[in-house]
Amino acid sequence: MSRQVKNLWRLPTMASYQGQYLYMALTLVLALLIIAWTGHHYVEETAEEHIARIASRTTAQEQVARLQQQLQDIEQWLGQQLIEPGSSPGSELEDMLNELDSSFRRLAASIPGFNQAIPAGLPSLDLPGLRSETMAFLHVSHDNSLRFPGIHIMRAYMQPRSRAVMDSLDNIIYQASDDDRDNGYSRLAYRARHTWQQLLSEFRLLVANRFSVFSDTAQDGMTSRSYNVELYLEKMRALLERLQHTPPPDAFLPLPDDAWQQMESDIGQWESHYLQLLASLRSSKWRQDLYLFKTSLQPRITGMKAHLDRLQNHLNEQASRDITALTGSASRLSQAILLIALTGMILILGAYYYLKIRVIKPMSDTAHALRQEANGDSRVVVPTPKLKETRDLVEAFGEMRRQVIKREQGLDHLAHHDPLTQLPNRLLFKDRLEHALQIAARHNQMISCLFLDLDNFKQINDTLGHFAGDELLITVARRLRKVVRRADTIARLGGDEFAILLEDIQRKTFARNIAQKILAALQKPYLINDQEFHITASIGIAIAPYDDNQSDDLLRDADAAMYEAKRRGKNNYQFFTSELLRRANRQLDLEQRLRRGVQNNELLYHYQPIINTRTGQLLAVEALMRWQPEEGELLYPSEFMDALKKFNLELRNRLDEQMSVQINRLQETALKRHGIALRVAVNMSPSVLRDPSRHRDTIDSITNMKFPSLINLEITEDTLMEDLTNARALLGELRELGIPLSLDDFGTGQSSLNHLRTFPFDSIKIDREFVRNLTSGSEDAILVQAIVQLAHSFNMKVVAEGVETEEQKTYLMNIGCDYLQGYLISRPLPEQELLEFLRRFRDSG
Incomplete structure (x- = not known):
């Protein structure tokens, strides 16, 4: 045990790197200690007198920072109250104001002689005034009638006048029997009621635009809608004038003598209150809580922040004065540091030449020998180092070789x-x-x-x-x-x-x-x-x-x-099972037959007509793909579309060319034989929409057709939602070329109203599942009517798919659906049958 203690305290000899380093380090440390000890007493004497002031100033700066953060929190709370009134309890604001007041008192207590020491700082803060104004703001924000002065105008004046106008028109319309609905008087009444409904829709959109629901710039949206409201008011007055001078049918009950004057009075009063409401919405006080925040609360909080910044600057100026006081001692300390640096440089240069002879050269000889061994020279003899550390280096090299072998094994593991x-x-x-x-x-x-x-x-x-x-x-x-x-x-x-x-x-x-x-x-x-x-x-x-x-x-x-x-x-x-293998073989056989079918031009289009609901005129035909093998029955897309999606780009391009040829031939024949400029609606492939590299080919393919202006592209709602970014880019380019765009299967996907508004669609197609269950008062009927009104508010046309009964057609006509498509009109027809259909359609027209 005593021998171990002796070895522990034995100093290393000069025959080792450790010993040589130790003696040089002791010399350098001793010199540095002497210089440092001298500078220590001087710095200690000059620094202690500033410690108390620094501690006090640090506490004050922390208190100022806390006050600034509390003001920021109050401002954020008020801003959140503007966005979501009532989302946080008023007691929370009360607590924040109390905490602000407590923080101010703690700040004043942390600086002795606060008011005298900082005459330009916080004494000008008016915390009671801030509390009073925030409570007033909170009262306004919790009462909608105070927040929005225009609500009273709409509820008390405009709604009763609007209801009176609608009731008067409904009294006229409800007297019309089925036979009377087509006479001029009933049609004018229907048009008047429809115009008044459109006017109310535009007015609602104007109010919504005030809240930036449909427009990022509220004033622009309100200007557009107010212009439309004025147009509809003029149109409404013109229709009432015509109604007043048009004799009603004999079956109609006579109207009171003052009925038209009362209706014109209601419209005039509605317009008067509307102008009053419009002026209110355009003023800065349309939201009283926002007006209070901008004109009173926010300037006050901003002023308080400015005062706090002035205090923070004052404290920083005090710090600058303390730093100036320490500059003198720091310059003297720098002289001592310079002396230490010069001494260290001399010692380092001496140590470098000593180590170069005693350490670096032996290590270089050892490294050269090890490098030769690494290159495969087994005859090389690694010199036995004299110093202990070099011997440790050689042993470490051997350990490194063992680790390299181990890592090679690890790389083999990673590969598998x-x-x-x-x-x-x-x-x-x-x-x-x-x-x-x-x-x-x-x-x-x-x-x-x-x-x-x-x-x-x-x-x-x-x-x-x-x-x-x-x-x-x-x-x-x-x-x-x-x-x-x-x-x-x-x-x-x-x-x-x-x-x-x-x-x-x-x-x-x-x-x-x-x-x-x-x-x-x-x-x-x-x-x-x-x-x-x-x-x-x-x-x-x-x-x-x-x-x-x-x-x-x-x-x-x-x-x-x-x-x-x-x-x-x-x-x-x-x-x-073997059945799975047979099914896989059948799928493979289907893919091979479909490839041959494309090569043999076996894929073709059938076309289903789309007509105008009101006039019965032909609007367009939708191209629906079919496969007619040389030997076999006609196949529909559901039977081969999965195999078609596996085609490579070359086959897809070839198929697109064949389909374009068929459409060109149909349009050219329809124009020459029957004088019909036939519009063809074509479904866009999801793969085209998702792949930006195919966008240019798609655009070129359409522009190279004989009648590109007669092509209408349909995109399903689910396809649109798969990649909104690429969809927006491609559809924007197509819209610039004047190609009409239609959103297909609307109502079955997950698109939002914002997508419907921002994408450049000309029309939407209501999915056949909603049309199939149309009955008076059903949920689907209500939904379809809402879709029609929504589309019309966005200036889009509506096509109803799957119309198969007269009842469906009548309902769609009554709710204002623009176009119809379905078996009631015609089933999908091959090219020749469609041409015959066009001939009969032209002759009957």
Whole structure:
């Protein structure tokens, strides 16, 4: 024990780097200590007198910063109250004001002689005035009648006049029987009521624009709507004038003598109050709480902040004076530091020449010998270093070589394993599968290959981000390890696909039990980012040697069984069967026949007419794709569209050219034979909208047609929502070229009113599912009427699809639907039948 203590306290010798460094370091430290000790006493004497002032000033600066933050919080609270009145209780503001007052008192207490020391600072703050004005603001913001003075005008004056006008018109209209509805007097009454409804719609939009609902610039939106209101008022008066001088039918009850004067009076009073309301909405006091905030509260808070800034500047000036006082001592301290630096430079230069001879040269000789050994020269002898540290370096080099070998093994691991889950990758799984198949064939054993794919994983990945998706995959891999045996292999093939190799199983039920355990394990909740999620999986199972005895084929069979599991509703497992193989072969045969069909021009268009609801005139025809094989029945898109989506770009371009030729031929024939400039509506492919590289080809294809101005493009609502950015770019270019655009299947997707307003659509098409259930008073009927009114408010036309009965047609006409399409008009017709339809249509017209 005593010997160990002696070794502990023994100084290193000069024969080591440590000893040489120690003696030089001791010399430098001693010189620095002497100089530092001298400067220490001087700095300590000059610094202590400033510490108290610095501490007091620091506390005051913190209090000022707290006051500034509290004022900022009050201003933000008031701003939030403007946006969401009543969202926070008034007691919260009261507490904030009390805290502001307490902070001010603490600040005054932290600076001795506050009012005398800081004459230009806080004494000018008026905290009671701030409290009084904030309470007044809070009272106004909680009372809508005080917040919006225009509400009283609308409720008390405008609504009764509007209701009186509508009631008077309704009394005239309701007297008309079915036979009287087409006479001039009834039509004028209908037009007057419709005009008054449009005027009220424009007025509501004007009020909405005041709140920037449909326009980012409120004044611009109000100007546009007020202009429309004036137009409708003029039109309304003109219609009433005509009504007054048009004799009613005999069946009508005579109107009171003053009925027209009363209606004109109601309209005039409505207009008078409307102008009064418009002036109120355009004034700065249209929102009293906002006016109070801008003219009173905000200037006061801004002034208080300015006072606090002045105080902060005053405290900073005090700090500058203290710094100036310390400058003298700092200059003297800098002289001492300069002396220390010069001494250190001399010692460093001396140490450099000493180390160059005693340390660097021996290390260079050792490094040269080690480099030769690294290049494969086994005859080189690494010199035995004299100093201990160099010997340690040579030993460390040997350790480095061992670590290099270990890292090479690690790189091999990375090449055969998934970096995220640390599971074997596709390459290693295929190698183990082939090895397992060889052993199974040699010993007459049975193995199973499971192909697993997570259900709806892309939605989680897109919603939560790739980080959360990675965490989910890691958890899935961990659960899979707990289910299978240690000797079995789990691999991640890519994305959310996993494969599992079960070796030496005795019966198929073993694979089924493992699949059931996997589904149960994966169904348990996942906790990611403090949120709970649920996910399921679909599993395909293939057994060797019964299904296949080649690795690629067995994996393919399991993959096909997995897709069958997804087709049957997901969250289940399916064994591979010969029927799955036959189904895959049929799908492959369909794709091959469809390719030949494109090459043989077997795909064609059938055309369904679209007519004007009021006039019955033909507006356009919609081109609907069909496939007529040389031998076989006519096929509809639902039977071949999935195969069509798998075409490469060359085949898709070829098909587009064939379809363009058919449309050109139809339009040219219709113009020459019947003098009809036939407009054709064509559905845009989702792949075109999603792929920006195809936008230019699409635009060129349309502009190169014989009648590009007669092409109408239809985009389904779901397709639009898939990629709004690319959709906006392409549709904007098409709109600049004058190509009409229509939003198809409206009401079945998830587009918002903002999308309907910002995209350049000319019309919308109501999906046939809503038209099919049209009955008086049904929910679908109310929804369709709302869609028509909404579209008209955006200056868009409305096309109703799937019209099959006279009852549907009559209802759509009554609610103002612009165009009709459906079997009641005509079924989709081949080209020649459509030309005959056009001839009959022209002759009947």
